[in-house]
Amino acid sequence: MTDLQDLLRATAAEGSNTVDLAEDAVANRIRHRRTRSQRLTVVGTALVAAAVIAGTTWAVHPGDGHPPTASGPSAAAVPPRIVTSDYAGPSGMEALLVATLTADANGCVRAQAGQSEVTLVWPRGYTVRGDSQSFEILDAIGKVVARSGVRISIGGGGADRFQNTWTGRECATGGRLWMVGGISARR
Amino acid sequence: MADWEPAFRALLASRGGALRSYAYLLTGDASTAGDLVQEALTRVFSRRRIGGDVNELEAYVRRAMLNQYIDSRRRLRRWNATRHLLVDVPHHDDDRLAVADEVRRALATLSPKQRACVVLRYYEDLPVTEIAGELGCAEGTVKRHLADARAKLATQLGVTEESTP
Structure with missing residues (x-):
């Protein structure tokens, strides 16, 4: 047998019957994930409501008159930097992170979710423009997908460790890594 | 439900x-x-x-x-x-299983993208354009992966270039 197509078919036929799909176990796992996702949505909605109330309060009492910044009025403006993956597509993971983009003193862009900061790993080709106090993230075709200081929903999921093929290692200084999937603005 | x-x-x-x-x-x-x-x-x-x-x-x-x-x-x-x-990699005396083992071993020598290209092209029968879309890379890259994979498989499985368009 010298035809590659035949060899592959024979191999698939030989091995595929031993592949267990665990249909019921998978169905249970899906049920569990969907339930958890619904709970996250409820929590996200509550956070948005809190953000709207806080925003309204700020609009009525705007403080010193300066617009909100990504990392506070005392941070010096330095060029923002992001970590990018070597994979051009979205991460494919389905978890949800509701956060605001900020930049630290070195300009490294992070997601601020409550008290914790997460280093975001953007798909290959994504770039950032602006400065550390006000910046925009652009996708591979130059479309703005996120802005600093705006609360957004970031689909994706956690990564175990920084990969050598990613860029921006200097920004992965510990803490959680989040592989970015879809982005949408919170309303 | x-x-x-x-x-x-x-x-x-x-x-x-x-x-x-x-x-x-x-x-x-x-x-x-x-x-x-x-x-x-x-x-x-x-x-x-x-x-x-x-x-x-x-x-x-x-x-x-x-x-x-x-x-x-x-x-x-x-x-x-x-x-x-x-x-130890399992060894089979049965001819059919032995061929499957040989193919699995040969496929294991390919890089993930080469292997994906081979499966999509020669098992799923997808054209190069669609494979490029699936993998998010250029058609030329797919062609290169396929050529490299064919060269490796030709040595190990005795498949000829003519039989693997």
């Missing part, structure tokens, strides 16, 4: 075998193939909105399997480089 579940059951009933074969050729191992399909199904059906079109769902699951396979193979590369030092 939740609204996603009839579509899930219908997909496995009608396309379960094809998904098994695809996963097996990508991974070369029944246990890893099972994990790959199960995780892909979980990801796709955990989305909030699920359509009922089995063909569309199958395409989503295959895409998830491919992405996951390539990502996980990157992480496993170091382990695979030394695995042969630790475990």
